[in-house]
Amino acid sequence: MKIAIIGAGAMGSRFGYMLQHSGNDVFLVDTWKEHVDTINKNGLLVEENSKLNSIKIPAFLPEEVVEIPELIILFTKSMGLKPMLKSINKIIGKNTQVLCLLNGLGHSETISEFVDIKNIFMGVTLWTSELIGPGHVKLTGSGNLEIQNLDPTMGVTAKKICQTLNDANLNAIYSKNVVLSIWKKACINGALNSTCTILDCNIEEFGQLKNSKKIITKIIQEFSQIASKYNIPLNIDEIVKNVEQTYDPNEAGEHFPSMHQDLIQNHRLTEIDYINGYISKKGKEFDIPTPYNNLLTILVHSKEELLIK
Structure with missing residues (x-):
């Protein structure tokens, strides 16, 4: 082909x-x-x-x-x-x-x-x-x-x-139901891409942080609230477990997410507006609070200002 x-x-x-x-x-x-x-x-x-x-x-x-x-x-x-x-x-x-x-x-x-x-x-x-x-x-x-x-x-x-x-x-x-799977993947990206970028760490290192579960759970809860507006059911506990599985170095633990590769390693603009930023935007449209995704979006854009001249 x-x-x-x-x-x-x-x-x-x-x-x-x-x-x-x-x-x-x-x-x-x-x-x-x-x-x-x-x-x-x-x-x-x-x-x-x-x-x-x-x-x-x-x-x-x-x-x-x-x-x-x-x-x-x-x-x-x-x-x-x-x-x-x-x-x-x-x-x-x-x-x-x-x-x-x-x-x-x-x-x-x-x-x-x-x-x-x-x-x-x-x-x-x-x-x-x-x-x-x-x-x-x-x-x-x-x-x-x-x-x-x-x-x-x-x-x-x-x-x-x-x-x-x-x-x-x-x-x-x-x-x-690929749309459901796309949302699940977006949750994983939303939990790991922006956080690893801001913290300048790989996935395994992020998983070792004492507050990692709290952080990813809050992010995924906000994704779930927005997804429900499109009649897309997200199982928060299941997705949290899926994220935690990636911490294993035999899975994706040693991997630096693509957003980290773009911004930290190569000083390129990121896809933040289509991941955490998308949730932040829809939160405003639906009048749903999304404080974690709002802050992550602002922080990544601020990091872009610092690194991309």
Whole structure:
């Protein structure tokens, strides 16, 4: 299958590598010119189990790409989704399927401005990865993902996409309620991304803090209150346990969340407005107090002011 990975950061590079390794025709698209140039010159340097491999995968800037793929997998940052879709609109064919695996909430509305609903597939993944530098990615831990079609008639196609992903050992399942799963993942991101970024720690270090359970419980309770307005039932105790499982170094404990990678390590803007900031915004709309998410959003934006000149 010809597959375009749109947003070739840590996760996009991991998926591109694994999908190409399983025999697909993959190309990467990213706005970071140094990253694109390095991949084209030296290959994508993949660090896995303390081994380094250089993998040849074509990489393009958005304005350079011309091939129409069968499948597009979106891994852009949330705030860059709409600009990216505008810039690659020419390669979104009539029958091109688009799978969104972005962190955060509210993306299907944006995608539907550019893609027919029958070709939109939403997903959520628990794979992790780290972008060490331009053209260099480190694969950490194991993971899985689930996807679902937005159009009820496209279930067979969604299952075929799952099979392609499974052939690449990406542990995909067909979901019966991916929206619920997206909210659960947003809770995990909301509990860990902003906190690890502000505290400058990895997931295991955060979990060792004496107040970690109190902090994540309060954050998740606020997510649950907003989700209930959309008739999405979130089991707070279950999600707290899911977050605590990630503290294990054999799971994601040694991982620095993507927000930490963006802001602390690379001084880039974060997706805070689509995670904790989304809850803060909806809290104001619904007149629901969300003090933890309000403060986390303000603190991350303040850290952006300090680090991004």
